[in-house]
Amino acid sequence: MKKVLKMALASLMAVTTLTACSQPAEEENPGTETPTEEKISIGFVTDMGGINDHSFNETSYKGIQEYAAEAGLVEGTDYSYLQSDSETDYMPNLSTYAEEGVDLIAAAGFLFADAITEAAQAYPDQKMLIIDVDSLDPEMTPNVQQAVFAEHEGSYLVGVVAGLRAKNEGYDAVGFVMGQESVTMEKFWAGYQQGVWSVYPECQIYYDNANNFAAPEVGKSLAGKQYNSGAYIIFHAAGATGNGVISEAQERAMNGEDVWVIGVDTDQYAQGYVDEAQTKSIILTSMMKRVDTASYNAAKAVADGTFEGGVVRYTLADNGVGLPEENPNLTEEELAAVEEATQKIVSGEVVVSETAVNNDLTIGD
């Protein structure tokens, strides 16, 4: 027995000593320095959805990647991300970056509100960006930039699209799948309703709450339920859960059913192809929430030395939310209606409420 343990120990030591000598040389990246801006380091902490959620985390990180590409930062050494598997990982991940001494820590999601507050008190000099939160006390968190979006305005626009399309095709219902009940998520729901009913007041809207941002299987079954009940178009605001909504619609479209999905956060058009030639996508359009702009701006501001704590708002007027530039699935009429609604919202003629007017249109639960 002792012999076995000795052997195991010896081999472990051998491995570690061998590997200790094999450290690779540091990569040098000359010629990419920008003289005006200081080279900074950025750490991004994901929530449970993960970095490849095709949605919220991925887009926030994309903004950092865009900035890094401009400033010549190297992934891994200058900027990186930490994956959180549960909410108990938030604080350790945030403080790991703080201990590493990165110049900016970014985190996406209202679930981070408490952890960021705690981290801001433990590391008062640490610059941080939190997306989707505007409720932190600026006295307690002077170095935290809180970026929020007018999701209700963008959702109004996709609501207009959904309402018009359903009306013109003779359907009487559309659907909405939400990731989790919260103040932020209600803005999606509220804007969507008002948008649909502004063009099609009789339209029924099915509502379902997956109560999870990371459960595609739940999204898939909820979408199935809504399509079976007669929903023609489903707007999902559910992060990775929404990928299940998309795959349900793809399967149905491949079987000849006429269904649509409205994507969220990014332009999800390319995710919704139903043929190998990639000519047809079931993504009608997407409610773009430019979280990448928020993280990009924050990173740039840190480098410029102009970074400030407090609340920053991104609205339809400054392209913080809206539709993608290319919308192959939309008709001229729909695009014109979107344009008209955009102008009305920007000019203040239409004020979109952040509160959902009716929560009774649920099916199933």
Added chain:
Amino acid sequence: MKKHNPLVISLIAVVIGLLFAFGLVAITGRNPFDLLTALVRSMTGFNMQKPDAGINPMFVLNWFKYSVPMILTGLSVAFAYRTGLFNIGGEGQFIVGGTAAAFVALCVDLPPIIHPIACLLAAAAAGAVWGFLPGLLKAYRGINEVVICIMLNYSAMYICNMLTRGLLPIDPNTNARTISIPDSAVLKQVTTATASQFNWGFLAAIVGLVIFWFIIEKTTFGFSLKATGFNKEAARFAGMKVERNIILSMMISGAFCGVAGALLVLGEYKYGRIYTGFDNYGFDGISIALVGAANAVGVFFAGMLFSLLKSASGNLQIFQIPSEIAELVQAIIIYLVAIQYAIILVLDKIDFKGFKKKREPKSIEGGDA
């Protein structure tokens, strides 16, 4: 086949698991020294690649922070296992415990120190109730506790969410949790010198370890539980109350998980949670009990090991090693412990060879095994 100490088998599994991780990191073109650095840093706070930075105790405390609920859920599964039961309902018991603690924290006004203790007791009681149900059905109706437990996990999540949303004050800023619990109920950080959330709740894990050891090793009740686990019918024949044992064992098991769930609410979240999924502490408990050979000392060390792998996740990513490596190590360890007879066979073979070498050197045949 000789009898081997199960903890030795676990230790061998751990060493092989780690070696495999180093090998895998090397094969995928990363630097195994980074893996070692990350693990050492998570364990000691010392960064071998930046020796001047000194020791950062935050990482050590974070490791301890993760270990507390994991040891408790490990004890939970181990306790039921000793009575021949498989408590896979840890997640549900964990959730009802957390919810019960939030209710006591928000609805009852008590002085500090007494308040968190009252919350923990309520959590233990709630967890016990959630263990009682499968225990009762198993004891008197012979219904498989695994199936009941899994269903109760989901029942716990949805019932607790409904109760929390319906009865507790919800935070208006997020609408996704309750308001913060009063300061008197919060489990304070052991030290505010670091940002780690390591709090006085760790005492509950120590108390849990002592209670587990005492009941299982030192009481007649514990003996009759173990007897039930070894052979139910023999225990019944010997005059032991098998049904009572099954129910009590599941209740105590549930109480451990309930306390674990409450510790997170009182010490880390500091608000009543609306659960969107399982935290997996209950499931981690299964692996910990297995690797820890279902005894108090083993569960302690297995809990420390698994929480180290969990807390190393951040450091692994900092050193550009995928955090999945940590999960992979866990999986390998569990597989190896599960197929421990293979390890025992190898051990026997090696010992046998050594024996032969000494006594009958000439009879050894050529070639290595």
